[in-house]
Amino acid sequence: MKALTYHGPKHVSVDTMPDPIIEASDDIILKVTATAICGSDLHLYRGKIPGTHHGDIFGHEFMGEVVETGSDVTAVNKGDRVVIPFVIACGDCFFCHLHQYAACETTNTGKGSALNRKAITPPAALFGYSDLYGGVPGGQAEYVRVPKANTGPFKVPTTLADEKVLFLSDILPTAWQAVKNADVKQGSSLAIFGAGPVGLLCAACARLLGAEKIFIIDHHPYRLAFAQQRYGAIPINFDENDDAAAWIIENTAGNRGVDAVIDAVGFEAKGSITETVLSNLKLEGSSGKALRQCIAAVRRGGIVSVPGVYAGFIHGFLFGDAFDKGLTFKMGQTHVHAWLPELLSLIESGHLHPEEIVTHHLPLEDAARGYEIFEKRQEDCRKIILVPGLNPDASTV
Secondary structure (H helix, E strand, O other), X not given: OEEEEEOOOOOEEEEEOOOOOOOOOOOEEEXXXXXXXXXXXXXXXXXXXXXXXXOOEOOOOEEEEXXXXXXXXXXXXXXXXXXXXXXXXXXXXXXXXXXOHHHOOOOOOOOOOOOOOOOOOOOOEEEOOOHHHOOEOOOOEXXXXXXXXXXXXXXXXXOOOHHHHHHHHOHHHHHHHHHHHOOOOOOOEEEEEOOOHHHHHHHHHHHHOOOOEEEEEEOOHHHHHHHHHHHOOEEEEOXXXXXXXXXXXXXXXXXXXXXXXXXXXXXXXXXXXXHHHXXXXXXXXXXXXXXXXXXXXXXXXXXXXXXXXXXXXXXXXXHHHHHHXXXXXXXXXXXXXXXXXXXXXXXXXXXXXXXXXXXXXXXXXXXXXXXXXXXXXXXXXXXXXXXOOOOHHHOEO
């Protein structure tokens, strides 16, 4: 089969790889019909995630058709059209029974936890995301093995196009969980740091749940313009305004700040010179720039919701400020499975249109070019869908 593989920082290619096979009785083999490049894939692409090796297959946003099933698979059948959650959960452990699927304690073999401490058990395995998360091959490929197929694959109706349901695999439930964690309701005020795919879908979900005022902070004018035009968000370009939090405070009732903030940026936020030096020396795992702005922008008693990926230690976290303001932090990987029925219903009813953020459809064979376009924000790229077998003449930009 053809698959997108890693060969060092900013060096990926589509290569011929062995076809996946059934390895456990509850596995399925999926023929991929659509897959996407996620913002968190860029951390891998840039060589920022430990445990990523030459030849690894990336990709954790994908869907397709079941073509083979293990002997114990009962939840799906050959020919079923399914979306695959990026989190691999067993459905039977302590955390899965709590519907905290991203904390599943059985699927990650423990080749390395994010903090490398004995006291911290590894999180659930993820598709295509290094040894830290189980070393499971990803879905930017023609075929993929899907473990725990009685729990993960989610059937979707054939009446909905792939691009309408593909993002149920990750970024739509990630945005939904982030907004739910932020306790957004009718009349809420919210600031979203980052206008990438997750940030944009956070704005869509927040508007659906009744947010009255939404600020969105980024430094790519075309992304800010889309957020303003489509979701009525108030754009702030941090290249022009280095202290977005101060501006937000000045433009909220009583100069209190917003009710909640969402950090959809994560550990690669452009930080201070000190943070850059510490990061280069491997003394710091993440930049705290976005989190510091979040802490500053939110009102006392507010919520900081963090769907953005972080790793290791952060310089200048300002925990004292967070304590003084009485803030609540909610964060972590997405419990995808828990949200899927509700989100599919909202898509079917026309209340959510996740496909509207897509700007590019490319053949899987053009995946390396897709990574470059997405990483460099070329061609006003918001989101790329890769389609195995797509005729290059049919690709759209």
